[in-house]
Amino acid sequence: MSKRINSPDTEADITLRTYLDIYPHVCFNMIAGAGSGKTTSLIKALSHIVQNHGAKLKMRGQHVACITYTEIAAREIWDDVGNSPLIDVSTIHSFLWKIIRPFQKDIKDWVIERVGEKIKEREERINRSGTRATTKEKLRKEINKLNRQANAVEKVPFFNYGTGSSYDNGILGHDDIIKMAVSYLNSSEVLRKIIGQKYPYIFVDESQDTFPEIVEALSLVRITNGDRFCLGFFGDPMQKIYPSGIGDLPGDREWKIIKKPENFRCSKEVLDVINNIRRTGDGLEQTQGNKTVGSARIFVLPLVDEQQRTEYLRKVQEKCVSISDDQLWLADGHVKILVLVHRMAAKRLKFPKLFAAMNDNAPLSFKNGLTDGSAWPLAFFLKFVLPLATTKLKGDNTMVMRMLRAHSPRLNKEQLKGTEVRQALEQLKVGLDMLVKQLGDGSQSTVLDVLNTLKNTDMVKLDERLIRYMEGNAEETDELEDDEEGKEALSMQNFFAVPAVEFWGYLKYYNNQSPFATQQGVKGAQFDRVITILDDDEGKHAQFSYDKYFGLKELSTDDSKNVKEGKDYVIPRTRRLFYVSCSRAKKHLVVIYYTADVEKAIMNIKRMKIFPEEQIFKVEDLN
Incomplete structure (x- = not known):
């Protein structure tokens, strides 16, 4: 039985059980x-259910459906409930795909209609006044490709769900699953009844x-x-950090609101800080x-170059050691450093070009898959x-052979006869030596170089999508920055040019x-x-600004407009991110704030009044 299940009940847990036993639900x-x-x-x-x-x-x-945000969270919950066959735990994409x-036949009809919508969008751009001739030519190429896709879709026997879309191969991506399922749930009362x-x-x-x-779609299921x-x-x-999230749920007088105010994680010092942050939010x-004794400090430092930032970070850690006599502030694996954007982490871990290829103007499936490696x-x-x-x-040659036997076409038993086995192994050894060299320190080899080594030595059967991009058969899709397929083609070109050694930092x-x-x-x-x-x-992240949050910069015109219209804007977004970070x-918190006006x-x-005044430090305190 899970330790979580055996933990003491809170008032919220008891209240929830009471609601779960009520009928009508x-x-x-x-x-x-x-x-x-x-x-x-x-x-x-x-x-309890x-x-x-x-x-x-x-x-x-019947079953209980539990929808989570990530695969990792789904696995944790599944393990904690004892792998009960009555509980289906999955991400929202997996849950919706299971339903549709x-x-x-309906999926095929939807895909054909979706391809038609893309063709129509491009035709409208071609006919739009001011569209340049070169852009029109690119759009016509896109339309030709989409028409070929539409014909290929007609012959697809079965559609599956993947991270990215490839309609002619029968693969639907994350975005497609959401759009399609929401469309069906909104239009089909029968489907809503089946789910219920x-x-x-x-x-x-x-x-x-x-x-x-x-x-909204799930609320319709409830109503039905x-x-x-x-x-x-x-x-x-207060922990909404993605702009696509709903944040506050719409009010419904029939819903029961259960508040769980306890905090079992943070020391009192940290809890005081996050309560002060939250005070100007939802209150x-x-x-x-948690009765742990801890600390919470903020260091306000001047803007400096990257090298000086690294030095300041080290000095802050040394200052924490001297204040608290805690050497673990300088020990590897005992401090987590949170930065604003992945790019900052990528620069420090030396995979900036890999990050840029998978993030800058990349398709959403690549951006989302960069964090968890699912791209x-x-x-x-x-x-x-x-x-x-x-x-x-x-030097684990036994495991190397297992991996090659599982993946290499050269070791396909049906193709190997007599002395061919030795020849295949020699060829694979050459490929392996080259692969290790290409991924070694100081190597200038690119991702494309590595892929060519794998392909030329038959070390593994490459994904057809990789081969298509490697052979340049997708070049006609690479011009349209506002199209997901065009974005993918551009990203793959940049991906191929990334130094292969950057993968170690990413790993x-x-x-x-x-x-x-x-x-x-x-x-x-x-x-x-x-x-x-x-x-x-x-960070240079338009969604967040700590200078605006702390009152050092004025709101932009768009911010002011959003305030007047009651929409989300930069200060509550930054407050929520600050609260989350x-x-x-659990015990000790340090905030380092770089600003032009200390x-x-x-x-x-x-x-x-977020931090106690005696816990506010500046650069002079580091010496």
Whole structure:
């Protein structure tokens, strides 16, 4: 049984169980701050349903659906509920695909219609006044390709779900799944009834980051199925960090609101800081469930070059050692450093070109897949190329042979006869030696060089998408920056030019072996010692601005317009990100804020009363 399930109940847990036992079913929204044990409450709720209503669900062939934000979270929840067959835990994309997958004819019709929409969009751009001749020619090439795609789609026997779209190969990407499923849920009462009958309980984790159209579609499922259906949300509006998320759920007088104010993670010193941050947001004050003694400090430092920033970071760590007599501030693996954007981490870990290729003007599937390694070009390197090179460097020839036998066409038993085995092994050895050299320190080899080595030596059967881009057959799609396929082609060109050695830095980042992480990417994580770096100058992220949050810069025209219209804008967005990053600290928190006007920043921070005045430091204090 999970430790989470065995943990003491909070008032929110008891209240939720009461609601789960009510019939007619009621829908609810649990608002749980950072460190409150939101996932624990979710797991307890799932376990309660299985224990108290499982027999009835089993008799009716019904399940409980639990929708999470990531595959990692899904696996954790699945393990914690004891792998119960009555509970389906999945990401929103996987859940929606499970629902619509049986309707293959409808899927094909939708894809054909989607391709038609893309053709129409390009035709409208061609006919638009002011469109340049060169752009028109590019658009016509796109239309020709889309027409070929439409013809190919007609012959696709079955569609599957992948990270990126490839319609002519029968692959639907993340965006397609969302658009298609939402469209079907909104238009088909029958489908909504089917969902309600199969899943009388649907729980949504991290509800604040769920797409508004998904919340609306699930609400329609609730309306269609009435009191036979329970829809439950678990989240925290203060931890909404993705612009596509809904944040606050729309008010519904029929929903039960459950607030969980406890914080079992943070020391009192850290908790005081995050409560002060939250005070100007939704005002929820978290109560302490952790008696650990810790610390919370902010260092306000002047803008300097990158080398000086690195020196300042080291001096801050040394200062923390001298203040607290805690040598772990300087020990590898004991401090997590949170930066604003992945690019800052990529620069420090030496994979800037790989980051740029997968992020700058890249398709959404590449951008999203950069963080967790799910983007298909990255996944191939993470799952095969780097493990193979690492195994070879370790001298584990037995494992190398296992990997090659599993993946190399040269070792296909049906093709090998007599002396051909020795020849194949010799060829593969040459390829392996070249691969290790291309990935070695100081190598100038590019990703394309590595792929050509793999291809020319038959070390592995390459993904058809890789081969298509390597052979230049996708060049006609690379001009249109506002098209996902065009973006993918441009990204792949840049990807091929990346120095292959950058993958080692990325691997550290992917495996969390680096001290660096992004403030957006650590939601749900916790660390004993956290340093969060606030640096608008290096981050250059339009969505967030710590200078505006601390009152050093005026709001932009767009910000002011959004304020008047009651829309989200830069200050609440930055406040939420600041709350998320500071609330990762279990014991000790350090904030380093780089700004052009140190004195004004300190004055405003004192006025905002986020940190105690005696815990506000400047560069003179580092000496």
